[in-house]
């Protein structure tokens with residue numbers, strides 16, 4: 717892994733030779749954040765995305781982490797979910813359960829998935845209510861700088877169009893300032909109905925990780941990080957700017973290949 721010096725306002729950029737290296741670094745990083753958070757406040761509230769970030773977290777299931785990670789203190793949430801049943805192949809819950817959660821000793825009552833028996837609007841409202849209860853008990857921390865929860869870690873995967881969570885380019889959902897959790901019915905990528913954390917919640921987290929791999933995401937990576945000038949496109953991933961939290965990008969070489977200065981860096 718190498719740290720890539722890029723646009724300083726856009727967080728730390730970690731570039732990896734291959735997916736194995738990225739997985740190792742990602743697992744180490746998450747384990748460190750978990751240790752620090754459990755030590756500091758007794759809980760680790762982590763919000764997962766869909767996409768390949770889940771399989772890239774696979775190393776967390778390995779033996780070394782059973783010594784350093786206190787799984788009993790983990791509380792799992794989803795930054796976004798598709799409006800399908802939990803057994804559907806498109807369900808972000810199913811993806812995480814099948815590839816990760818079934819292999820980790822997480823307390824079942826600490827897994828807060830989004831209700832799949834409601835409409836998108838009802839499920840968004842209910843999920844926000846659930847998070848509000850957990851903020852009251854401090855399982856989820858509260859932000860000092862906004863009226864939002866402060867997740868210990870929000871894990872995002874950026875799509876090739878620059879979306880993160882179900883915050884899609886040029887959609888009014890990007891303007892949502894009041895809700896913590898909202899819904900959309902017009903996702904261009906199927907399924908069209910989604911529930912999603914809003915930008916104020918993402919930007920109130922203590923730590924945000926954005927993962928992108930593969931050449932098909934290289935252009936979006938460049939637009940999310942490099943200086944694009946005042947008239948440049950503002951991708952949803954570019955709107956991820958934690959107010960006080962730390963932002964770290966995890967890329968492989970292909971995804972990072974269009975970043976300014978990358979050709980000299982990779983020599």
Ligand SMILES: O=C1O[C@H](COP(=O)(O)O)[C@@H](O)[C@H](O)[C@H]1O
Pocket residue numbers: 765766767768796797798808872873874875876879880881882905
């Ligand atoms: O639809 C979604 O996609 C992204 C990842 O995009 P992909 O094209 O790389 O699969 C994921 O971040 C998000 O949680 C998910 O609902």
